[in-house]
Amino acid sequence: MTSPARAVEPPLLSVKNLSVAFPTEDGLVQAVDDVSFSVEKGKTLAIVGESGSGKSVTAQAIMGLIDRKAARMTGEIWLDGQELIGLPADEMQALRGSQVAMIFQDPMSSLHPFYRVGAQITEAIFAHRSVGAKAARAEALEMLQRVGIPAAERRIDDYPHQLSGGMRQRVMIAMALINKPALLIADEPTTALDVTVQAQILGLIGSLQSEFQITVIMITHDLGIVADVADDVAVMYGGRIVEVAPTSVLYHQPEMPYTLGLLSSVPRMDRDVSMRLEPIPGNPPSPIRLPPGCVFAPRCKYVDRVPGGACASARPELLHAAPDHLVRCHLPSEERQQIAQDLLRVLAGGAA
Amino acid sequence: MTAERGDILKVTDLRTYFPVRSSGLIPRVIGQVKAVDGVSLHIGPGETLGLVGESGSGKTTVARSILLLAHPTSGTIELDGQDITRLAPSALVPVRRKAQMIFQDPYNALNPRHTVGTIISAPFKIQNVVPPGGVKAAVAELMERVGLNPEHYNRYPNEFSGGQRQRIGIARAIALRPKLIVCDEPVSALDVSIQAQIVNLLRDLQQEFGISYLFVAHDLAVVRQISHRVAVMYLGKIMESAPRKTIYTAPLHPYTHSLLSAVPIPDPSLQKRRSRIMLEGDLPSPINPPSGCVFRTRCYQAQERCSREVPPLSELEDGHFVACHFPVARPPVQTTVPAAADGLTGALRVG
Numbered sequence: 001m002t003s004p005a006r007a008v009e010p011p012l013l014s015v016k017n018l019s020v021a022f023p024t025e026d027g028l029v030q031a032v033d034d035v036s037f038s039v040e041k042g043k044t045l046a047i048v049g050e051s052g053s054g055k056s057v058t059a060q061a062i063m064g065l066i067d068r069k070a071a072r073m074t075g076e077i078w079l080d081g082q083e084l085i086g087l088p089a090d091e092m093q094a095l096r097g098s099q100v101a102m103i104f105q106d107p108m109s110s111l112h113p114f115y116r117v118g119a120q121i122t123e124a125i126f127a128h129r130s131v132g133a134k135a136a137r138a139e140a141l142e143m144l145q146r147v148g149i150p151a152a153e154r155r156i157d158d159y160p161h162q163l164s165g166g167m168r169q170r171v172m173i174a175m176a177l178i179n180k181p182a183l184l185i186a187d188e189p190t191t192a193l194d195v196t197v198q199a200q201i202l203g204l205i206g207s208l209q210s211e212f213q214i215t216v217i218m219i220t221h222d223l224g225i226v227a228d229v230a231d232d233v234a235v236m237y238g239g240r241i242v243e244v245a246p247t248s249v250l251y252h253q254p255e256m257p258y259t260l261g262l263l264s265s266v267p268r269m270d271r272d273v274s275m276r277l278e279p280i281p282g283n284p285p286s287p288i289r290l291p292p293g294c295v296f297a298p299r300c301k302y303v304d305r306v307p308g309g310a311c312a313s314a315r316p317e318l319l320h321a322a323p324d325h326l327v328r329c330h331l332p333s334e335e336r337q338q339i340a341q342d343l344l345r346v347l348a349g350g351a352a
Numbered sequence: 353m354t355a356e357r358g359d360i361l362k363v364t365d366l367r368t369y370f371p372v373r374s375s376g377l378i379p380r381v382i383g384q385v386k387a388v389d390g391v392s393l394h395i396g397p398g399e400t401l402g403l404v405g406e407s408g409s410g411k412t413t414v415a416r417s418i419l420l421l422a423h424p425t426s427g428t429i430e431l432d433g434q435d436i437t438r439l440a441p442s443a444l445v446p447v448r449r450k451a452q453m454i455f456q457d458p459y460n461a462l463n464p465r466h467t468v469g470t471i472i473s474a475p476f477k478i479q480n481v482v483p484p485g486g487v488k489a490a491v492a493e494l495m496e497r498v499g500l501n502p503e504h505y506n507r508y509p510n511e512f513s514g515g516q517r518q519r520i521g522i523a524r525a526i527a528l529r530p531k532l533i534v535c536d537e538p539v540s541a542l543d544v545s546i547q548a549q550i551v552n553l554l555r556d557l558q559q560e561f562g563i564s565y566l567f568v569a570h571d572l573a574v575v576r577q578i579s580h581r582v583a584v585m586y587l588g589k590i591m592e593s594a595p596r597k598t599i600y601t602a603p604l605h606p607y608t609h610s611l612l613s614a615v616p617i618p619d620p621s622l623q624k625r626r627s628r629i630m631l632e633g634d635l636p637s638p639i640n641p642p643s644g645c646v647f648r649t650r651c652y653q654a655q656e657r658c659s660r661e662v663p664p665l666s667e668l669e670d671g672h673f674v675a676c677h678f679p680v681a682r683p684p685v686q687t688t689v690p691a692a693a694d695g696l697t698g699a700l701r702v703g
Binding site for chain 2: 050051150164165166167194195196197198199200202203221222223224225226227228230247248251252261262263265266267268269270273276277278279280281283284
């Protein structure tokens with residue numbers, strides 16, 4: 001996050017007031033609502049949220065993958081000094097893959113089933129650089145070895161179905177990084193994988209990140225993964241960012257009641273099981289009928305503490321609780337901190 | 353495993369193989385996928401057995417075989433004292449009253465053209481049971497019990513969220529007060545805040561009705577939250593089984609050690625301090641499993657003997673079963689797999 005003390009260099013990516021809405025027959029789906037954040041070079045920002053929170057649409061907007069005819073998009077996306085939203089399609093095409101790349105949840109449906117993996121990687125090279133076929137293949141092979149494909153010289157001629165899920169995700173990573181992009185967006189990259197393979201893939205992304213100096217946006221619903229990889233975290237709910245903080249602050253001094261709800265509903269291996277999980281009551285809001293005030297108000301335990309029913313009627317702004325800590329909540333900061341510390345004490349007290 | 357009298361479910365040496373056929377004009381059987389290969393387990397009244405494993409471990413096939421939704425190749429399944437393994441399909445109807453299932457995907461497990469009322473009342477109709485007060489009242493009561501609004505009786509599944517659909521599936525499963533519910537990944541398709549709601553609901557229902565659960569899942573933290581005992585599967589076999597606390601605090605199988613260490617803990621400072629075992633590679637193909645111990649190709653302490661002998665599932669401590677030639681109380685601190693597994697400390701050699 002940009003804090004005055006650290007921000008000598010401008011952030012690599014900065015998203016300002018991004019809104020994405022899709023008109024549908026049932027009404028306007030407000031998928032992303034006034035989202036702003038920035039990521040410094042070489043850092044990892046995790047965007048956490050449940051399904052429908054708008055985290056994937058945010059990623060697609062950065063990648064220029066939102067269909068302008070189907071969506072209403074406003075705001076600014078600055079990548080390394082260049083504004084992306086107004087960019088013509090061919091210029092965005094040139095950036096995609098070379099400056100910003102993305103890996104997806106399901107590597108089977110993002111790889112073409114009819115082409116050999118080597119051909120799919122070299123295609124990414126040819127899209128951006130004029131390289132000979134032999135040199136491109138050598139480069140693809142080297143990348144496959146780097147991402148840990150065993151017997152890569154043989155596997156390069158495999159079809160995607162011949163590889164396991166973990167191997168396919170490695171191929172996706174090889175393809176995404178072959179043109180050395182500055183920004184890698186990983187959208188739930190390990191959700192479809194087993195936990196032992198997940199550990200491998202997260203470790204791989206981390207080591208490639210430091211080797212190639214890549215900035216990473218990790219989109220996930222798993223707070224364990226966030227704790228593992230992220231420098232900063234943005235929590236999304238109902239299309240809005242509700243809290244942004246450095247990772248350790250978010251886990252140890254959270255303030256937004258939704259973040260608290262998430263932290264106390266996740267079963268943890270380091271806590272006593274005799275304690276009941278504290279789920280967040282109710283269900284996430286429909287993106288067509290977002291609550292008029294705070295999006296989380298219908299599920300929030302603390303709405304009564306705010307006078308005048310402001311939570312239900314007035315939209316809270318994302319405000320500074322500390323220089324690098326932003327919270328969207330009507331409760332006064334001291335009260336939020338008190339609630340959070342009481343709750344964390346209860347949770348930690350149960351540790352066996 | 354030692355079975356005690358009064359077990360609700362007792363599975364002995366269950367094997368479920370699926371034939372692999374050659375492509376071509378006249379397909380021939382050219383091999384077998386040993387999805388479940390000699391699994392024994394038992395569940396007592398009101399008890400939850402967690403069955404964990406990665407994809408391809410055979411845990412779902414175990415679940416389906418127990419309800420005879422997959423045909424067991426050999427072995428026996430006893431439900432409430434009755435051997436149901438070879439029952440004809442028509443004889444299964446009364447069995448279904450005792451054992452029900454909750455599925456992973458609440459979207460596909462409910463008929464989209466039936467109302468919630470029809471879905472939840474189906475067990476009464478199929479089993480010809482008329483509850484006191486009538487079916488409609490019973491369904492309303494069930495809906496209320498699982499946290500649904502009984503006024504939504506005439507709504508269709510698509511009007512509900514994922515969590516609410518899973519509640520519909522649970523209401524249907526408990527309608528006839530079964531003794532056993534097989535839960536196949538019941539929360540893995542749900543968001544975290546909803547997962548906790550469903551886990552708590554299942555726990556409450558167990559306390560209220562004394563239902564036994566076979567809880568099949570890949571998420572070790574969720575399994576820990578609900579299980580009394582846990583069995584860990586790998587490539588069709590049980591690697592380790594023990595009471596919950598033992599599995600999570602004092603496991604002996606290298607695979608259990610690596611599984612536990614791979615689960616990220618949602619606490620950045622704790623997560624950075626942890627030492628982790630990184631398993632290399634993927635699950636081998638179940639068509640052509642490794643000789644000897646099936647885990648040896650990924651094991652950080654495999655030795656020559658592991659490729660020769662299949663380690664039996666033996667009881668090393670009271671109620672703690674381990675299938676390993678070289679069980680370890682404490683794994684070596686490492687983040688990658690060493691070339692040779694020499695110099696292990698704390699290795700406990702057995703038989």
